[in-house]
Amino acid sequence: MRPTVHDIAAAAGVSLATVDRVLNQRAGVRIVTREKVEQAIERIGYVRDVAAANLAKSRVYPFIFILPSGDNSFMRGLEAQVRAAIGRSSVERTDISVVTVPAFNAEALVAALDEARAASPAGVAVVAIDSPDVVAAVDRLAAARIPVVTLVSDLAGSARDHFAGVDNIAAGRTAASLMGRFLGGRSGPVAVLAGSMLVRDHRERLEGFRTVMTENFGGHALLPVIEGQDDPALVERLVGEALAASPEIAGIYSLGAGNRGLIAALKRGKNAAPVCVIAHELTPHTRAALNDGLIDVVLNQDAGHEVRSAIRVLKAKADGVAVIGAQERIRLDIFLKDNLPFEQGSNQEPAQGKAD
Amino acid sequence: MRPTVHDIAAAAGVSLATVDRVLNQRAGVRIVTREKVEQAIERIGYVRDVAAANLAKSRVYPFIFILPSGDNSFMRGLEAQVRAAIGRSSVERTDISVVTVPAFNAEALVAALDEARAASPAGVAVVAIDSPDVVAAVDRLAAARIPVVTLVSDLAGSARDHFAGVDNIAAGRTAASLMGRFLGGRSGPVAVLAGSMLVRDHRERLEGFRTVMTENFGGHALLPVIEGQDDPALVERLVGEALAASPEIAGIYSLGAGNRGLIAALKRGKNAAPVCVIAHELTPHTRAALNDGLIDVVLNQDAGHEVRSAIRVLKAKADGVAVIGAQERIRLDIFLKDNLPFEQGSNQEPAQGKAD
DNA sequence: GATTTTCTGATTTACGTACATCAGATTTTC
């Protein structure tokens, strides 16, 4: 049987009340006594029973999720996963609220972060924009001892506790590696389509892609990056123009969102030579394009896993408990037509008619 | 606040004791009263607080994991993950014992399953061998109302509650798809290296691989399947012979274990034309070979995820609670040199010097 | 050495559920 507070009291030769004071860092214990108790805890290997403690405290974990608003299937899918978590909140003792802010807008994000801090929740999860102001706002949360997890896009140099997302440099490298090998002997330049260089995940994917393409597949020139702002209409226009300007394009790497526009442009240019297309995030649109052969590979991060992981980590941080590292590593899914998972129930799917 | 047993009692107009009898399906409640209570539960949306219930019961979950013994890195890695879970058992209220049986030996597996049943645990996880006797033994467990989860290799037609492993048909299809595209214009036959056709996972991978190769890449003949019994020495000899007999081999798909032998054979045959190699399971050996360019792709299933998922599912089944389906889907990892995860601490790694 | 301040112990209630006991009520059986 695992030791309890009573065992600590007996082992340390003090009362239950004193043990409680030490365990919950309440005042009113002399240093010597405190040390006696701490040694006893160490000695008998006591670990607090979090379930019992939460029961006694009637604890709930108020969490705030800050996500970009707008017409982005992946982000809406992410939001759907957060709402699914809200549906489990009574069982999981969470109290999650969702805040959406305009995409690629650091100012709005800072305001949301500061507002979140004012609510003093047990933790905050945020899809970060890479900017010094945002770093400062996150650091203010950390200073207020509120655990912060970055979701999808990380915030380097900040005091965030954890990043729940994929290794985006590796994602870019993988895309390049697959692109290069899928192209085989074929020649022709490769186009890169991004959303915005403001977010770290896009920058990192580009960096990884560039590195491997130039190192290993130098035969393919890289065309200038197309910034589509994750906007399907803009993307469609820009890709159409690029295909028209360079009909010899052999591959396209779409590292952001707005893939609905990409797919539309590809459909229109179907007559030309086959283009190897690698895109990110499995959405209804990319899934269909993969099945139709318009897209060759989809690199994906599982939004459900990211949300559940973020919640687990925030809970652990709030309780000052260790996490199982390997469990919280978000893996890069590589989907071909052949290993597409079966479609989830419609309740799990992003709303229809949305961009990519 | 979520409703409690007291709320049920009040809503149904009965006493706490009666609610308890209904909830824990104890005798001594008239059908009408039972229904009244059940309706009240339904109406107010009561969900049992499993944490509190477990506390009250001082519940522990005795689980038995049945794994193949022998010199197989993946299986030893799996066992290491089970032992890691044993290390967490006091926190997770589990009491896990590990039983190993000789690989590919249905009789021994049946004996182990029957022995497990005699211990009447709260659940059994087993790496299954596909045989009618094993199906019957699993069905006996199910008849004794002991939840069963198959690990890694499934057992079709049995009454197992859940399968914690990858979709092996999709894995084979994916391997074929990557193989075909990596080979590009190159010609030459493709060899398939399996462990044993006795286990379902190997059969399914082969099936998926065959299907896609013949459908989409018919230009590459498939050589007869090499059965290496997951034995590195045997594998090395057989692969060496195959390479000697057909020097024009363009690709090798290794869908089982014993990859140490494959790698040794590849190293010896290095002088010949480059061969596209796709193997299963990330072990120290395959990882090194991937980095050295001897292997092009490693398809992997995360043993840690599988073990943790099996435990979660067994717990849920034992408690009669629903699982989050998406969370328990084991994904097929596709590793190229470029997206290899950082090496885990040595405590997470399989023992050295073992075959994979 | 008396007084104040600071610690410590003992005890109680609570969280939500499980489980046992026993008296009393309601049905069933003949």
Place this chain on the structure above:
DNA sequence: GAAAATCTGATGTACGTAAATCAGAAAATC
């Protein structure tokens, strides 16, 4: 309609922890 069988209620204890109260002990202060 009485005896037997079955059902129901009331109550208490337990699980491991949190949190509060209050009396008494020990230490610090002058």
